[in-house]
Amino acid sequence: MASSLETTFSREWLRRGALACALWPLSLVFRGLAAVRRGLYAAGVSRAERLPVPVVVVGNIFIGGTGKTPLTIWLVDALRAAGFSPGVVSRGFGSKDAAPRAVTASSTPAEVGDEPVLIAARTGCPVFVGRVRAAAGQALLAAHPEVNVIVTDDGLQHYALARDVEIVLFDGRGVGNGWTLPAGPLREPPSRKRDFTVVNAPELTPALAAAVAPPGATRAPGAPWQMRLAGDVAERLADRAERVPLAELAQRAGLRVAAAAGIGNPARFFGMLRAAGLQPQELPLPDHHDFRDRPFANIEADIILVTEKDAVKCWQIEELRNDPRIWVVPVSASINPALADQIVEKLRGRTPA
Template sequence: MASSLETTFSREWLRRGALACVLWPLSLLFRGLAAVRRGLYALGVSHAERLPVPVVVVGNIFIGGTGKTPLTIWLVDALRAAGFRPGVVSRGFGSTDAAPREVSAVSTPAEVGDEPVLIAARTGCPVFVGRARAAAGEALLAAYPEVNIIVTDDGLQHYALARDIEIVLFDGRGVGNGWTLPAGPLREAPSRKRDFTVVNAPELTAALCTAIAPPGAARGGAPAAPWQMRLAGDVAERLAERSERMTLAELARRAGQGDGLRVAAAAGIGNPGRFFAMLRTAGLEPQELPLPDHHDFKDRPFANVEADFILVTEKDAVKCWQIEELRNDPRIWVVPVSARIDAALADQIVEKLRGRTPA
């Protein structure tokens, strides 16, 4: 039922159908309350905790996945290359503990969330999770005093943590029907100010750019024109032994020729279609198995899947690894992806940070 309801709303949020129109008056109330809440923090009525190091927030106003985790990983790598020593804080979706907690090599997605586990593994930088991001940041800095910049994975609407730079991420869905919850997919109005706009899409059209970064959306004079992000992945790694690899091109060749390999693909992310589209670009035509975002895989979704290869995202792989049956399933292969963005974006972010970093 939950999956069916999610599908219904996802469909309605991309158009202005009957259900969206019925909910539109409620969306005006939601939009107004969101603006009031943001205004209270801006005016200092509500207190925002400021950490002793600069804070960069990576977030979205479109509900669900737009690619924040790959962008966070890219940003951490870019900041490290520029001489910074970054740390990451996150809410940790599904975390069992509200208090600040470090993501270690033995942390599980059930304890700290799937995305923080992936970020820690891919970046090697300190990662802390907690319901209160400011408290998580303070705990991180106490444990790692050498860290001189904090990147927040998600948390755009978590105004209790003061921030120096806001990066708002969209994908090819743009702003959907342009309405806020519950009539549309937006947490805030598209005109919400930000420092940088990034769009995760294979193509940037003029209409898409105008919708996601309307005039006046820039904060502090930063250019509002969006930066394009592409997610690229060209290899698959066996879940049971990640050193065993095969290019997607080779897998596509084998599946399309005499070998007759059957390929399926599963994605428990906010926009599964983006993962499937990437695989099709690589020449594959997999059986598509879309799953709810943050799916825990405890329902054995592959038990009746007839396939020689089952391709999954890295975010899903960290949960599959926790289940012995899936960890030992030779059919499951992981497709790592990396964000590809113009390096000039990193230069502009670093330029805005210069002078804000404590000596």
């Protein structure tokens, strides 16, 4: 039932159908409450805690996944290349403990969430999770005094943590039908102020750029920047050193390929595989899917391709870890380096968003 409701709303949120129109009055209430809450922090009535180092927030206003984790990894690498020592703070979706705690590549998703584990493994930088992000940031800085900039993975609407740079990420769905919850997919209106706009899409059309850009944005930093996600190899889950190019898999006659994705927008992963020449059987799963329900038990395939985010959870399950069919497709973000230059310039000026 939950899956059916999610499908129904996802479909309605991309158009202004009967259900979306019926919910539109409620969306005005939601939008008003969101504006009041943001205004209270902006006016200083509600207190936002400022950390002693600059804070960059990577988030979205479109509900669900738009590619924040690859963008966070790209940003950490870019900041490190610019001479910073970055750390990452996250809520840690599904984490059992609300208190701040450190994340390592060997942490379990049940303890800290799947995305923080992936970030820690890919970047090697300090990562902390906690329900209160300011407290998580303080704990990170206490444990790693060398850190001089913090990136928050998600948390755009977590105004209790003051920030110096806000990056809003969209994907090819743009702003959907343009309405806020529950009539549309947006947590805040598209006109929301921000420092930088990034669009995760293979092609940034003028129509898409215009839809996601804040009013009056004609050139950087206001105009959207394009982010492309690319992955060209598969790595066996049981031994990530064993790799095979996706193009080679596409040329193997008779090879039965399936693909599973428990991310916010599974179609993005499947589209990347098709672009590599594969025609997999597609298994879209809910974001942060729990793989203990054995979703591959009845899949007839020689190879099952999964995302890195899902691989973090599959590795924790012995049956899946030892399933020779499961291969991981790592992806990396590609963005114009000029965006990193502008973010660094703003950080060095430490101008609040």
